Amino acid sequence: MAEIVVETRGLTKVYRDFWGRKKKTALNALDLTIEKGEIFGLLGPNGSGKTTTIKLLLGLLFPSGGDAFVFGQPAAKVEKNEKIGYLPEESYLYRFLNAEETLDFYGRLFDIPSAVREKRAAELIDTVGLSNDKKRVLREYSKGMRQRIGLAQALINDPDLVILDEPTSGLDPLGTRWMKDLILDLKKKGKTILMCSHRLDDVQDVCDRIAILYGGDLQELGQVNKLVEDQKRLEIRATGLQLNDGLKHDLAAVIEKHGGKLEAFGHPTTTLEDLFLRIVDESKARPGRRYLPPTEEAKK
Numbered sequence: 001m002a003e004i005v006v007e008t009r010g011l012t013k014v015y016r017d018f019w020g021r022k023k024k025t026a027l028n029a030l031d032l033t034i035e036k037g038e039i040f041g042l043l044g045p046n047g048s049g050k051t052t053t054i055k056l057l058l059g060l061l062f063p064s065g066g067d068a069f070v071f072g073q074p075a076a077k078v079e080k081n082e083k084i085g086y087l088p089e090e091s092y093l094y095r096f097l098n099a100e101e102t103l104d105f106y107g108r109l110f111d112i113p114s115a116v117r118e119k120r121a122a123e124l125i126d127t128v129g130l131s132n133d134k135k136r137v138l139r140e141y142s143k144g145m146r147q148r149i150g151l152a153q154a155l156i157n158d159p160d161l162v163i164l165d166e167p168t169s170g171l172d173p174l175g176t177r178w179m180k181d182l183i184l185d186l187k188k189k190g191k192t193i194l195m196c197s198h199r200l201d202d203v204q205d206v207c208d209r210i211a212i213l214y215g216g217d218l219q220e221l222g223q224v225n226k227l228v229e230d231q232k233r234l235e236i237r238a239t240g241l242q243l244n245d246g247l248k249h250d251l252a253a254v255i256e257k258h259g260g261k262l263e264a265f266g267h268p269t270t271t272l273e274d275l276f277l278r279i280v281d282e283s284k285a286r287p288g289r290r291y292l293p294p295t296e297e298a299k300k
């Protein structure tokens, strides 16, 4: 049986005001398990309870009801955080430190011996692509660069569970692809990832399973590719064929014979991300203008 890394049972958080009066039920009886090696997406509109869930798992908030366990230990036990890496949504890093100093500072907080700290910081700076900017203070960093150093910080303790709040926010398409590849790499290394994101295409690209929260209630939970599958339609893909009326006619006949109806016939589309990355790659290899307006002939 797979090892369970995160488990919540009836986890509930009610925020109260100064006088203890109930202000808001941010999370209502959440039951969730996340297994080792999974990339799990926690989704929901603004204010649906995602950050509250993360803070409960980190032991930064106390639940009003239910239980939360990480690595089998109660979430309130802060020692278990030594095996957790956390990238919060908003930057909290010291703006007057440079990348090296930042990682050294967080490495010290985890009591990592100096030789290990130095080696790991150098590797992480390289991994997140900041080698040329490691001596610059974070104040001078762009949003994308701050996201990169934030991720390096989250990994300084070589965590088994990595919690990422909006990991791709502020990143351009190249940075986004890089972040997604890195998340997939962490999974390959056996890490467990819990991420929150409003960028659903990114979630669909990397997550194995998702939970959707609304108003603090769990609305949906399951494997991404199963949840998005359209059971009412069938897709057939083929190579080595040209679009032509004869083929379309024959296909329609076969499909009708089996009780179906041909709905679409044409080339599949790639994603805008794939198109963008291909064009940037080609432009790097061959600088200069590459777009040519279509000829009058092609417009017809």
Ligand SMILES: Nc1ncnc2c1ncn2[C@@H]1O[C@H](COP(=O)(O)OP(=O)(O)OP(=O)(O)O)[C@@H](O)[C@H]1O
Binding pocket: 015, 016, 023, 024, 025, 026, 044, 045, 046, 047, 048, 049, 050, 051, 052, 053
């Ligand atoms: N300290 C607090 N006191 C009172 N209410 C709070 C507090 N923190 C959060 N809330 C409320 O709890 C609900 C859930 O908030 P939470 O930050 O968990 O949402 P979220 O899903 O992370 O939202 P977002 O996508 O905007 O980050 C919201 O209605 C929010 O206003």
